[in-house]
Amino acid sequence: MLSDSSQECEKLSSVLQINELADIARCIADRCPAPDKGGSEYIIECLEDLKDVLQQNRVEALTVDTFGRRIEKLCRFVVDTLTVITC
Numbered sequence: 783m784l785s786d787s788s789q790e791c792e793k794l795s796s797v798l799q800i801n802e803l804a805d806i807a808r809c810i811a812d813r814c815p816a817p818d819k820g821g822s823e824y825i826i827e828c829l830e831d832l833k834d835v836l837q838q839n840r841v842e843a844l845t846v847d848t849f850g851r852r853i854e855k856l857c858r859f860v861v862d863t864l865t866v867i868t869c
Contacts, residue, residue, distance in 0.1 A: 796843045802835045803846065807853050810860060822864045829857040 809828050836850045 792843075796846055799835055799838065799843065799846045800849070803832070803849050803853055806832050806835070807856070810853070810856055822861050825857055825861050825864065829854065829861070832857065 806828050810825060832850060832854055836847065836854075
């Protein structure tokens with residue numbers, strides 16, 4: 783019975799982390815169309831939040847890791863794009 787409880791806890795943790803990743807991705811997407819002054823700093827803050835979520839990934843959750851890495855690439859692309867636009 784203990785293993786069932788442990789598995790349920792791991793599933794819940796993964797779901798919560800996936801929701802956090804989705805929130806971060808929405809924040810990035812909301813900022814993308816209108817690069818304003820401070821946009822790069824905002825995206826970098828999102829990247830820091832993303833790193834926190836990925837570091838909290840206690841179990842090997844392939845979904846969390848895969849989408850987290852993809853969102854990280856998106857963050858870096860947006861920051862690079864904003865840097866080019868504002869230069």
